[in-house]
Amino acid sequence: MPTLTLRAARIPVVALAAGALLAGCAGMGGGGSGGKTINVLMVNNPQMMDLQKLTAKHFTKETGIRVNFTVLPENDVRDKISQDFSNQAGQYDVATISNFEVPFYAKNGWLLPLDDHVADDRAFDQKDILPSMRESLTADDGKLYAEPFYGESSFLMYRKDVFAEKHLTMPKRPTWRQVAELAAEVDGARKGMRGICLRGLPGWGELMAPLTTVVNTFGGTWFTKDWKARLTSPEFTEATNFYVDLVRKHGESGAAQSGFAECLNNLTQGKTAMWYDATSAAGSLESAKSPVRGKIGYVQAPVEKTKSSGWLYTWAWGVQKASRNTDNAWKFVSWASSKEYEELVGRTLGWSNVPAGKRASTYANPEYRKAAGTFSEVTRRSITSADPRDPGVQPRPTIGIQFVDIPEFSDLGTKVAQEISAAIAGKQSVDSALEKSQKLAEKVGEEYQDD
């Protein structure tokens, strides 16, 4: 009876499949969830992952509010947030947005103004938030639309031990010309070590961020006050030529494909002697596992014509206007951006993991200063001296240091970065890259000239 045995053997298989179906059915997500629950959409950065780990044990335990996190990589999270917020679909109550998005998200009416909540929540202590951070999260209507989770500026990092071997000293306030000379001196100081690492990876948030700060301090700008594109101006050209020459002569190998992550790797593995990038890199460089811990010196962003040149960036919490849980959403924001949360991270995960760069009190905390001693003061000074409304030598049409705060900039900046990255790769001259870029920028500028 072969059919019988076959059939007998099938029964467990069928039962298994049915069981799996039922299990799938029971666990599968259907509609929305009620009760005291909020949905948070955030970028996958280490600080956010720490927050996710601490939320249930602390925030939910204290308030009874359950938090559902959705975590995505940076580009995906931007897409998802703009999709959910522009449609006011209300899937997410809170999302991580940066100071790039806040001004035009607010203008489009996608964000909840937070002023009333801030005024009611004395313990949050809004005055403690660094002024440049507050400024960059306030829209043109003067209302506050987001609270910073952590903030960063940019500074110059260098290998103290390598500089000492070569009998070189890093000035406290270096100029870019000095940095270029130093890069030539330390290039090849050790086997496989280049002079400096600078981002060359296309992307408005990659190559364009450090390069725009160089342009600012060389006296250039993307747009004049009345939205005339200035990418072929002598200052913009000089700055770009300087940046491209420096990275081509003394920069990392494969520079046209190197971004923040690649440069971080290069400095960690001793493949570069200097690096100009985000202040938030210091946390990884000084972490317990880092092979270069204690060997790195930090100085302010190199300058030319301006007094300071660091950028300003923050991942902040914005509350969607369409959210039906705004009070609970604020409670979460207030907790995540609080002094208490910083203390909690310091005590449980270590002080170098604190989401810093947003509160004055962080830099007065002796325990934080002990853990972040080598870079905390430079970071604080870089953030406080950054002026998002006046980052260069001429008046600007809109807010922003390492970006021009218009929605079109993510596309424009990326296209221009592609041209300049091609120049770094040696595929075209800087002049031809900038001529093409100027045409792109003119088109965007014309849209705003009539306003």
Next chain:
Amino acid sequence: MTSLTTPAAPTAPVSVSATPPGARRARRRGAALGLLAWLVGILFVLPVVWMALTSFHSEADAATNPPSLTAPLTLDGYREFFGVNGGADPWPPLLNSLGASLFSTAFVLVLALPAAYALSIRRVRKWTDVMFFFLSTKMLPVVAGLLPVYLFAKNTGFLDNIWLLVILYTSMNLPIAVWMMQSFLSEVPVALIEAAQMDGAKLPTVLLRVVAPIAAPGIAATSLICFIFSWNELLFANVLTGVVAQTAPAFLTGFVTSQGLFLAQVCAASMVISLPVLAAGFAAQDKLVQGLSLGAVK
């Protein structure tokens, strides 16, 4: 390699002088082809092996360049994936994926089997046009339908609902399933069906007792393909789900970060997420090979 060399080894010393040069050449060509097959096979498996190895490394070892083969092994990546240290819980997305894949595959089978019957055994008029119509529904790039589907889902309140994905996956896989099943069912001898009908068997009996057993490998192959396609679908899952209905591939992307190291974690997560499909594939291997080669030689 052993299975390849052993059959040749014992015969070689005896037959060296005796074999005519033509046969020797043929055998050499066979060995060369076998070697090539092994090389190509290894080339294809290598990334997966590499992923498996990396998933057991620590983040720092996974990021070293050149990569190290002998780095100490650790389960940290897997611990992180399963949220042992208080991270995200991977079970809801895994269950969502399982549910979406199983339900959509079941629906596809229920719909594709009768359709394929009408296109192969009891052919409808102009059946080739019908086949082409099914195929033509796959010609629109998926991304072109994304925005309308999103707006529809938003306005009907179906956003972040797994049943929307079940419907989408069913409709996306249906044309492929119909095409596959059509070719499998064409293999069923018409005489057999006629004989069954002569004996008084009605359509359901014919389908269940005659057609299904013969086409079983084909049905298995079709369902596995549908299951794999729905299990791995990312584009719709990424846009249409969020908090409650997130599927495993969308969850997987969450391990990628632009600050800090993530390679070992992502590899561990990818391993876990590809295991169910791999297991299903291995379990159905015999049927699958039968099924996939069933309609091949015609």
